[in-house]
Amino acid sequence: MTTVSTVDAADSEVGRLRTVMLHRPGPELKRLTPRNNDKLLFDGIPWVGRAQDEHDAFADTLRGHGVEVLYLAELLAQTLADEAARYECIEAALADPRHGDTLRGVLRSHLGGLQPDDLAQVLMAGLAHDELRTGRGLAFELMDRHDFVIDPLPNLLFTRDSSVRIGDHVAVTSLAMAARRRETSLTSAIYRHHPRFAGGKTVYGPELENLEGGDVLLLAPGVVAVGTGERTTPAGVERLARNVLGAGLAHTVLAVPIAQDRATMHLDTVLTMVDEDAIVMYPNVADELTAVGLRWSGDDLVIDGEPAPFVEVAAAAMGIDALRIVETGLDPVTAEREQWDDGNNTLAIGPRLAVAYERNTETNARLEDAGIEVLRIPGSELGSGRGGPRCMSCPIRRDSLAALPGAR
Numbered sequence: 535m536t537t538v539s540t541v542d543a544a545d546s547e548v549g550r551l552r553t554v555m556l557h558r559p560g561p562e563l564k565r566l567t568p569r570n571n572d573k574l575l576f577d578g579i580p581w582v583g584r585a586q587d588e589h590d591a592f593a594d595t596l597r598g599h600g601v602e603v604l605y606l607a608e609l610l611a612q613t614l615a616d617e618a619a620r621y622e623c624i625e626a627a628l629a630d631p632r633h634g635d636t637l638r639g640v641l642r643s644h645l646g647g648l649q650p651d652d653l654a655q656v657l658m659a660g661l662a663h664d665e666l667r668t669g670r671g672l673a674f675e676l677m678d679r680h681d682f683v684i685d686p687l688p689n690l691l692f693t694r695d696s697s698v699r700i701g702d703h704v705a706v707t708s709l710a711m712a713a714r715r716r717e718t719s720l721t722s723a724i725y726r727h728h729p730r731f732a733g734g735k736t737v738y739g740p741e742l743e744n745l746e747g748g749d750v751l752l753l754a755p756g757v758v759a760v761g762t763g764e765r766t767t768p769a770g771v772e773r774l775a776r777n778v779l780g781a782g783l784a785h786t787v788l789a790v791p792i793a794q795d796r797a798t799m800h801l802d803t804v805l806t807m808v809d810e811d812a813i814v815m816y817p818n819v820a821d822e823l824t825a826v827g828l829r830w831s832g833d834d835l836v837i838d839g840e841p842a843p844f845v846e847v848a849a850a851a852m853g854i855d856a857l858r859i860v861e862t863g864l865d866p867v868t869a870e871r872e873q874w875d876d877g878n879n880t881l882a883i884g885p886r887l888a889v890a891y892e893r894n895t896e897t898n899a900r901l902e903d904a905g906i907e908v909l910r911i912p913g914s915e916l917g918s919g920r921g922g923p924r925c926m927s928c929p930i931r932r933d934s935l936a937a938l939p940g941a942r
């Protein structure tokens with residue numbers, strides 16, 4: 535049973551999606567060059583106009599199913615009307631050891647003079663060396679002309695990673711890769727200063743141990759799985775578990791070790807939920823994936839048992855007999871290709887209703903065989919950042935799956 539939500543909250547991956555935050559790819563993607571794309575975590579140089587068209591198709595698909603789409607860029611520009619938010623975001627951009635005092639001073643007055651819309655653009659797209667007409671100082675003079683005085687944030691596209699809703703709280707995460715770290719200064723400012731969110735409850739902050747939203751899966755009301763690998767550290771899982779369990783937002787947090795590999799950078803690259811009791815999962819890791827439960831006892835965190843196969847630990851915590859599994863691809867080679875192209879990275883917008891990249895034909899066919907309706911979107915250009923519909927979306931409000939509080 536689901537309950538229509540009237541507050542910003544989410545207690546599952548599949549409750550009817552009501553509001554989502556997306557980021558339409560913008561000028562920050564035009565900063566990608568063959569010199570910097572690896573450092574900026576893109577596999578190629580996307581055709582930006584086409585990426586925008588693909589993203590618009592994604593947003594239209596969501597709106598067509600009654601989902602309210604909020605855009606990060608608009609929220610940010612509105613947030614930057616607030617003095618405190620401006621100060622925080624500007625100082626975060628200036629906390630770059632490459633600058634030195636002279637350049638930092640120049641930048642502070644340059645950014646301080648910009649209107650909210652323009653400031654938002656610079657904070658997202660960065661500032662190229664030759665765009666800073668007033669630039670001076672040794673650091674500025676000796677900087678490579680191809681370099682950015684303020685680095686662009688092309689991975690803002692993946693709104694999943696920089697914040698995540700857990701119950702009626704929001705976790706602003708602590709991103710692991712240098713190229714992404716500044717993103718959370720923007721999401722943090724939005725949640726704290728935008729009138730739509732101000733006063734909301736938070737359960738994690740960017741100053742804490744590394745944690746990325748792509749690793750966090752709300753398996754069921756009260757059960758949160760957290761991957762730990764290339765991005766989220768074990769200490770990050772422990773901290774989130776402590777905060778989430780301590781605040782009574784869940785009864786169990788599952789720590790799920792994943793390979794420290796680009797192909798499996800987040801838990802949502804190997805599995806996502808498509809129904810209350812079903813996941814789409816990459817079979818080449820299925821056999822090895824384990825989980826260990828964390829619970830709250832008295833006033834402390836306890837490890838509940840030994841690591842055991844993920845699907846078993848998850849089903850037990852969720853209070854169901856078994857998790858139904860739809861496998862990526864058809865054979866190991868197809869599976870590897872479709873996993874890489876984010877075939878697993880579906881966004882459920884309701885039970886048995888998921889958005890997926892059209893290119894993953896075999897995985898999508900399997901999902902349909904399993905009774906999941908697949909809403910296909912193009913992703914030829916969007917995919918070059920290595921993220922699918924789930925990575926590109928941050929649910930703000932979903933209908934609750936819990937019939938009653940503590941039902942499971």
Ligand SMILES: NC(=[NH2+])NCCC[C@H](N)C(=O)O
Pocket residue numbers: 574575576689692694695711714747748749799800802803919920921922924925
């Ligand atoms: N939740 C996800 N799987 N996000 C994908 C993020 C991709 C991005 N280029 C990165 O490396 O960080």
